[in-house]
Amino acid sequence: MWTLDGSSNIPCWRAPRAPGGALLAFTTRRGGTSVAPFDTLNLGRSTADLPERITENRSRLLGSLAVPPDSLATAGQVHGARVVEASAPGHQPECDALLTTVSGLALAVTTADCMALLFTAPGAVVAAHAGWRGAAAGMPQAALAALRSRTGCGPADITVHIGPCIRGCCYEVGEEVSSRFPAATLRRVAGRARLDLPTAATISLREAGIPAHAIHDTGACTACESHWYFSHRRDAGATGRMWGVAVLGNTGT
Numbered sequence: 089m090w091t092l093d094g095s096s097n098i099p100c101w102r103a104p105r106a107p108g109g110a111l112l113a114f115t116t117r118r119g120g121t122s123v124a125p126f127d128t129l130n131l132g133r134s135t136a137d138l139p140e141r142i143t144e145n146r147s148r149l150l151g152s153l154a155v156p157p158d159s160l161a162t163a164g165q166v167h168g169a170r171v172v173e174a175s176a177p178g179h180q181p182e183c184d185a186l187l188t189t190v191s192g193l194a195l196a197v198t199t200a201d202c203m204a205l206l207f208t209a210p211g212a213v214v215a216a217h218a219g220w221r222g223a224a225a226g227m228p229q230a231a232l233a234a235l236r237s238r239t240g241c242g243p244a245d246i247t248v249h250i251g252p253c254i255r256g257c258c259y260e261v262g263e264e265v266s267s268r269f270p271a272a273t274l275r276r277v278a279g280r281a282r283l284d285l286p287t288a289a290t291i292s293l294r295e296a297g298i299p300a301h302a303i304h305d306t307g308a309c310t311a312c313e314s315h316w317y318f319s320h321r322r323d324a325g326a327t328g329r330m331w332g333v334a335v336l337g338n339t340g341t
């Protein structure tokens with residue numbers, strides 16, 4: 089379902105958009121104006137990059153998605169599992185997921201190894217951020233529950249999308265992390281555990297009733313592909329940030 093459109097000036101992962109459907113996208117590090125180590129499409133204001141570069145990068149991205157720059161909603165992202173409903177543009181502190189029923193409002197979550205999870209249902213979308221802390225705290229299930237509660241939709245009406253993130257190929261974790269996750273999410277390499285965040289999210293969502301065919305994963309690892317993605321782990325913290333973006337379509341689906 090997902091394809092990486094590398095031919096655009098702003099290369100992004102894009103999902104097919106049905107007429108009136110939700111716009112979903114995951115950005116890469118390409119297509120922006122920032123210089124190393126934030127090269128080039130750094131979208132994160134929590135970084136030490138020049139603010140004017142971040143503003144320009146955001147403007148370029150939103151323009152390429154045909155989203156007005158004044159219709160953006162962002163989340164504070166504190167590695168928890170709180171979902172906040174956004175009915176207007178702006179920044180929502182102290183939450184890791186945004187839900188909206190407002191057509192045209194662009195929800196964006198920021199990542200550089202953590203998962204961006206995008207959810208769609210008739211009449212609503214959710215953008216959620218979850219690293220290991222968020223996954224352990226139940227962020228995927230919390231986002232799903234909020235979407236179901238707000239829309240009255242059943243699992244069959246919902247789709248979930250997993251963006252580029254660090255995966256079991258690269259994400260070595262200590263016992264304090266691995267002990268919080270089921271064995272199916274872990275692989276052992278030379279006695280050390282590696283955690284696959286998308287598997288953790290998928291297990292949680294499947295247990296909550298989402299069918300496997302409704303979970304769409306880009307399959308991309310941020311740490312593996314330095315030419316495409318920022319990776320907090322690989323770059324020892326000196327790196328940029330990408331976005332997962334969800335915008336509800338005009339017909340509410």
Ligand SMILES: [Zn+2]
Pocket residue numbers: 254255256257258259309310311312
């Ligand atoms: Zn990897």
